Amino acid sequence: MSLTLTSGIAAAFGNGRRRHMPLLVGSAIMALFLLFSLIPGIFAPYDPLAFDYMHLSEAPTLAHPFGTDNFGRDMLSRVIWASRVDIQIAIFCTIFPLAFGTIVGALTGFYGGWLDAVFGRLVDLVVTFPFLVIVIAIVAVLGPGLFNMYIAVSSVGWVFYAQLMRAGVQVQKQSDYAAAARVLGYGEARIIFRHLLPNAITPIIVYWMTDMALAILLGSSLGYLGLGAQPPTAEWGVIIADGKNFMSTAWWISVFPGIAIIFAGVGFSLVGDGIADIFRRRN
């Protein structure tokens, strides 16, 4: 994995710029949002929560490039601070599914048998429900809020990683080097996690990138519906929901966070695509 990633990124920044343009652009967008989320105070010109009754619902100006909302809060600052919440959503919604799904997939793919049967049915059960419906149902039971949203998304999201990893390990375990590891007397844990898993991880990484984009969209959707981040926390979906009542008089409140969502989604997807592309080329 590290080999694929490092040499892939090296290739992206070295020759063949044109071919790797998507990865380059995606990485730049991702880096920008990561910076926003790590040190928003440096980029945001105002306090995102400070009311300013002298400047209510102002259209974009030089002083407020994204305008202000109905409380006079600076929209640019709010969008930048919101990226902290949304990047956090992207990571926390995917990190547990990534880890758990990968391990479950590796084990079921390697051992098969009853373990595979049990988890296979569990996967079937989860896949049967539409993703958004089951997430909303879980949040509805647990109560709205970011933490409960993480629980809901995590308890559903791992199945996709598990399916990918299971298939990958099933292929890899037929390979000669797997047989070679066996005749070298290595234990099963070592064969699975040291030898097979790194050879099957690339699709997982690609999917992870796409999944982070989806998580941002999902987080915004749930925020919009009032099931995710709660006001006054600046979160893109929440801001859009706040601004929807002023669409006809102050379009900028909802439009700029919407554009931020699009950019973040496109950025993560481009990175995922770029990595997948390098991987395909290699084979």
Next chain:
Amino acid sequence: MSGDAGDALLSVRNLRVAFGSPQHPLLAVDGVDFDVAPGEVLGIAGESGSGKSVTLRSILRLIHPPGRVSGRVLWRGRDLLTLPEEELRRVRGGEIGVIFQEPMTALNPVLTVGLQIRENLKEHTGLDAAGRRKRAIELMDHVGIPAAQSRLEDYPHQFSGGMRQRAMIAIALASNPQLLLADEPTTALDVTIQDQILKLILRLRSEMNMSVILVTHDLGVIAQTCDRLAVMYAGRLAETGPVAALFRQPRHAYTLGLLNSVPRAGQIRQPLASIPGQPPLLSKLPEGCAFAPRCPFVLSACREAPPPLVEVAPDHRSACLAHQALAKA
């Protein structure tokens, strides 16, 4: 090759490997016996499907269900076929090393070569990290990988085919095994590299006083490297004996056919002799000798029951009813 297994390192007795359903078993290996003495190179030759690779793999229990293995594989007094998994793991890679046909695919593509050598050392020796690194360099040096130190951090795809096979040998030899199982180790390599690898195996054999079982379909390789030869046909042993005796005077019609079908250098435009017909399907083995339908020496008794393996000369055994006719021919 007598019944006692006293001085043998490895004794295989009545080895059977069956695939297919219990009602209609397909015997890929049917009652094979052989011994390997310390320091000896045993060749196992035969056509594709003769059971030679399956025999090799069953020694270390690499046959997966639905394949079923029976018989005994005595390794230094212990039966590997009934050994608990934990002890078997110490034998695998520790006491018995294996190299495969395809060095391209038998190395893990995402781990460096040095790491793969060190991993075996970690599993089977008590060396510390620094000691493992030092030993890994020694081993790579030993198998003839130039600039070993700087190539430790290279990935398998940065090695050529021959170098990969050397790296595989280095991994297999990391823990000083007493027996090396080599499954067509040179088939995927071109002839000059093949020669180097075989010489390397022979050199290591004598330096480390290691035994080798070499499975191949290439009689030239056998002649060049092996002390004794076992010829397999349709899952059974056709003939075993010292390589020199067997090549000089084969006592099984199949061995003779094999030897005659090797093109010889120096002869000008001779028609290539070949054995007529095809090896039988495991599901449609003839009643008697499996080679009878293709055999120019066939007797009526050959079609009745599979001929037993009998001693035709000291340490030379053949399962051919026509072995006397062959001796005169």
